[in-house]
Amino acid sequence: MKNHKRKVLVTGAGGFIGHHLVKFLKEKNYWVRGVDIKKPEFESTLADEFLMLDLRDRKNTDTATKNIDHVYNLAANMGGIGFIETVHAEIMHDNVLINTNMLESSRINKVSRFFFSSSACIYPRYMQRKSRVTALKEDTAYPADPDNEYGWEKLFTERLCMNYKKDYGLDVRIARFHNIYGPLGTWQGGREKSPAALCRKIALAKKEDTIEVWGDGKQTRSYCYIADCVEGIYRLMNSSVDTPLNIGSDRLISINQLIAIIAQIAGKKISKKHDLSKPQGVRGRNSDNTLIKRLLHWSPSTPLEVGFSHTYRWINKQIQEGKQHV
Ligand code: NAD
Numbered sequence: 001m002k003n004h005k006r007k008v009l010v011t012g013a014g015g016f017i018g019h020h021l022v023k024f025l026k027e028k029n030y031w032v033r034g035v036d037i038k039k040p041e042f043e044s045t046l047a048d049e050f051l052m053l054d055l056r057d058r059k060n061t062d063t064a065t066k067n068i069d070h071v072y073n074l075a076a077n078m079g080g081i082g083f084i085e086t087v088h089a090e091i092m093h094d095n096v097l098i099n100t101n102m103l104e105s106s107r108i109n110k111v112s113r114f115f116f117s118s119s120a121c122i123y124p125r126y127m128q129r130k131s132r133v134t135a136l137k138e139d140t141a142y143p144a145d146p147d148n149e150y151g152w153e154k155l156f157t158e159r160l161c162m163n164y165k166k167d168y169g170l171d172v173r174i175a176r177f178h179n180i181y182g183p184l185g186t187w188q189g190g191r192e193k194s195p196a197a198l199c200r201k202i203a204l205a206k207k208e209d210t211i212e213v214w215g216d217g218k219q220t221r222s223y224c225y226i227a228d229c230v231e232g233i234y235r236l237m238n239s240s241v242d243t244p245l246n247i248g249s250d251r252l253i254s255i256n257q258l259i260a261i262i263a264q265i266a267g268k269k270i271s272k273k274h275d276l277s278k279p280q281g282v283r284g285r286n287s288d289n290t291l292i293k294r295l296l297h298w299s300p301s302t303p304l305e306v307g308f309s310h311t312y313r314w315i316n317k318q319i320q321e322g323k324q325h326v
Contacts, residue, residue, distance in 0.1 A: 005029065005030060005031045006030055006031070006069045006070060007030070007031045007032075007033070007067060007068050007069050007070075008025055008030045008031070008032055008033070008068065008069065008070045008071070008072065009032075009033045009034075009035065009064060009065060009068045009070070009071045009072065009111075010022050010025070010032060010033070010034050010035070010047070010072045010074065011035045011036070011055060011064065011071070011072070011073050011074055011075035011098075011102065012035075012036055012073075012074030012075035012076060012117075013032075013034025013035060013036050013040070013045060013047055013050065013074075014034070014036030014037070014038040014039050014040050014041070014045075015036065015040075015074065015075070016180070016182075016184060016185035016186065016226070017074055017117070017177075017180055017226065017229060017230070017233075018034070018036065018072075018074040018075070019040040019043070019045065019184060020182070020184065020226050020227075020229075020230050021072060021074065021230050021233060022034050022045060022046055022047050023046050024230040024231075024234065025234075026046045026047070028234070031048050032046075032047045032048055032049075033047060033048065033049045033050075033051065033064070033068065034047035034049070034050040034051070035050075035051045035052075035053050035055065035064045035075070036050075036052065036053075036075065037052060037053070037054050037055075038052075039052070040184075041184075041186075042184045042318075043184060051063070051064065055075050055097075055098040055101060055102060056094055056097040056098055056101070057101070058101045058104070058105065060101075061098075061101035061102050061104070061105035062105045062108070062109065064102075064105065065102070065105040065106050065108075065109040065111055066109055067109075068106075068109065068111055069111065069112050069113070070111070070112065070113045070114075070115070070237065071102065071106050071111050071113070071114045071115065072115045072117075072233065072237070073098075073099065073102050073114065073115060073116050073117065074117045075098050075102075076094075076095050076098065076117070077090065077091055077094040077095055077098075078091065078095075078150060078191070079186070079190065079191030079192070079193070080191060080192050080193035080194060080196075080197065081193070081194065081214070081279045081280065081281045082190060082214075082278070082279060083190060083191045084121075084148050084149075084150040085148060085279040085281070086279075088148075088149045089149075091149055091150050091153065092149050092150075092152070092153045095150075095153045095154075095157070096153055096156070096157070099116070099153075099157040099160065100157075100160065102114075103160060103161065103164050103170070106170060107164060107168050107170050111170070112171060113171045113172075113173065113237065114161065114164075114170055114171065114172050114173070115172075115173045115174075115175070115233065115236070115237050116157060116158065116161050116172065116173070116174045116175075117175060117177060117233075118154045118155075118157070118158050118174050118175060118176045118177070118244060119150070119151060119154045119176055119177055120136065120176055120177065120178040120179070120246070120248060120285055120287065121146055121147065121148060121150055121151030121154060122141055122144075122146050122151050122154050122155040122158065122176060123136045123140065123141060123146070123151075123176075123285070124140070124141070124142075124143065124144060124145035124146065125145045125146070125147045125282060126145055127140055128147070128282035128283060128284055128285050129282070129283050129284075130283055130284050131218050131219060131220045131254065131283055131284045132220070132252075132284065133220060133252070133283070133284030133285060133286055134286075135250055135252070135286040135287060135288035135289075136246065136285065136286065136287060136288055137288040137290065137291070138176070138243070138244055138245060138246060138288075138291055141155070141244070147281065147282050148281075158174050158244055161174055162174075162242075165242060171242065172242055173236050173237050173239075173241065173242065174242075174243070174244040174245070175232065175233060175236055175244070175245055175246075175247045176244055176245065176246050176247065176248075177224070177229065177247050177248065178221075178222055178223075178224055178246060178247070178248025178249065178285070178286075178287040179193065179194075179195065179221050179222060179223045179224060179248065179249075180223075180224050180225075180226055180229045180247075180248075181193070181195035181196065181223050181224070181225065181226065181307065181308075181311055182225055182226030182227070182307060182310065182311055183226075183310055183311055183313075183314035183315075184226075184314070185226075185311075187199065187200050187315045187318065188200060188324060188325055189325060194214075194221070194255065194258075195223055195258070195308070195311060196311070196315060198211075198255075198258060198259060198262055199262055199308070199311055199312045199315040199316075200315055200319070200324075202259070202262050202263055202266050202268060202270055202312070203266065203312065203315055203316040203319050204319060204324075205266075205268055205270060206268075207267075207268055207269065208268070208269040209268065209269075209270060209271070210270070210271040210272065210273050211259070211270055211271075211272060211273070212272075212273050212275055213255060213256075213259065213272045213273065213274050213275065214255075214275055214278035214279065214280050215255065215274065215275075215276060215278065215280035216274050216276065217254060217255040217256035217259065217272060217274060218254050218255075218256065219254065219255055219280050219281070219282075219283055219284065220252050220253060220254050220255075220283070220284040220285070220286070221252070221253070221255070221258075221284075221285055221286075222248055222249040222250060222251055222252050222253070222285070222286045222287050223249055223251075223253075223258070223304060223307070223308075224247065224248045224249040224287075224300050225249075225300060225302035225304075225306075225307035225310075226307075227302060228249075228300035228301060228302050229247055229300075231298065232247040232292070232296070232298050232300075233247065235296045235297075235298050236292075236296060236298075239295065239296055241295050241296065245291060245292045245295070245296070246287045246288065246289060246291070246292055247287075247292065247298075248286075248287030248289070248300075249287060249289075249300045249304075250286060250287050250288065250289045250299075251304060252284070252286040253304070256272070258304075258308075259272065261304060261305060261308055262308055262312055265305070265308055265309050265312045265313075266312060266316070
């Protein structure tokens with residue numbers, strides 16, 4: 001019997017969101033090719049084919065996109081605030097190459113649709129100066145003033161995607177992710193983001209203990225659970241929306257409030273030692289979900305307490321199993 005399954009490519013399939021997305025697409029019965037420079041760290045991949053390819057190299061993006069209908073392009077050299085505020089040229093260099101090569105190879109290999117994972121980091125600094133911040137609507141990206149080089153590269157690639165659509169008719173979908181968290185993500189080593197770093201610190205703490213917190217803890221963010229994120233990616237990819245959409249939560253909380261939630265999950269009494277010399281990013285950031293709710297009927301359904309309970313337990317288990325680097 002002829003196989004009518006749509007063939008999809010997930011780049012960054014060895015990483016956090018990419019690995020979860022491969023699992024989701026396999027459940028939906030797609031034929032999936034995963035590509036990355038590394039295999040998933042915590043589980044084996046479910047991809048039908050997994051190619052270890054460096055996508056900074058144009059020959060490799062040609063190979064990756066061969067005989068593919070839909071591309072989910074998630075590969076990026078990235079990390080949490082400690083990484084993106086200290087590594088600049090390498091992030092811009094690598095990600096411009098990955099994204100430019102991926103778009104050009106997708107055009108040449110006649111990919112029918114291309115998903116790009118952009119970021120809340122594209123939004124201007126002047127919109128994010130207060131803790132009680134106004135949530136970010138998609139149309140407030142300009143005049144551009146991202147707060148780091150990672151955000152500038154994402155904004156450039158959003159524009160490149162839109163111009164591949166304009167000049168070559170490549171059908172593009174663009175999501176701006178806002179702090180995606182959950183199990184199976186980087187939780188140590190310097191590239192981890194605040195949700196995983198805080199879970200790790202609290203998991204390592206004694207029943208009554210003090211943890212180091214970057215900044216005064218009054219900076220605010222919103223956090224979106226991975227299962228909601230992959231559902232949002234899928235709905236966007238299968239919609240007709242070709243302008244950027246936020247994929248995030250609109251529940252704004254401070255880092256101090258988040259610590260209280262994780263400490264309660266852990267059953268520990270946690271005090272904080274604030275280190276004001278450490279990078280903390282913008283003062284406040286929240287996702288405005290009006291547009292995605294209207295266009296895709298999507299909003300995250302996992303309460304923060306539930307998502308962080310899964311995440312904390314998974315990181316705690318990693319530590320109990322002795323997986324922590326010394
Ligand atoms: P991740 O670091 O876990 O995954 C990225 C993957 O890309 C890694 O496995 C890495 O090995 C791979 N990669 C890096 N360089 C490569 C190369 N040259 N060739 C092939 N693969 C390469 O990150 P993630 O959290 O899963 O993020 C996925 C995407 O979503 C990225 O584009 C990221 O910028 C974007 N994003 C994530 C968040 C978030 O909160 N996690 C927020 C905004 C945007």
